[in-house]
Amino acid sequence: MRRYFFPLPVIFSPAAALLLIFMSGCLASCRPRELAGGVGKGRGRTLYEVSCGACHQVDGEGKEGVASPLAGSEWVTGSEGRLLRIALDGVRGPIMVRGRRYQLERPARRHVYDDADMAAILTYIRGAWGNAAPAVTTGAVAAVRSQTASRGDSWTAQELGSH
């Protein structure tokens, strides 16, 4: 009878290697990413629900006679400069959203949120309810805020077309 002799390290090394890779991968990336993502996303969502949700609704579908939808809206997922102008100074008058015409008024939020909070809200709505647009950075909010510092009035969809 032949005896097969496998040294223990040979038998266990693949399993040990896998375990090590799993553990180091997780220590290095899973946890911080989870934490950062969790906090950032949670803040944007909370601020959205408090500040915008009353009109646009928690599910982003808007409300008849109150506000247009943000889920699936080109104004949310399209040009960042345009979205920032709406967020800071508001929009009024006729606007087409998801093929429907709205004619209402959206209030300014320039003096309510600082750059970081505004970035968190807009990043949230660009990624919620099936929207899949890139995040908005604090720097981008600051840049548009200063470019439009002397605006002092809400926008019309027509004016925003070129931004």
Ligand code: HEC
């Ligand atoms: C008082 C109600 C109200 C609040 C609060 C409000 N909005 Fe709006 N929003 C509106 C209305 C009404 C319109 C459509 C304006 C029009 O008809 O020209 C609109 C339009 C928009 C649009 C462009 C059209 C669309 O549907 O995509 C965006 C983007 C938007 N709002 C984002 C926000 C965000 C982000 C917040 C919170 C920081 C917010 N709004 C808070 C009422 C509101």
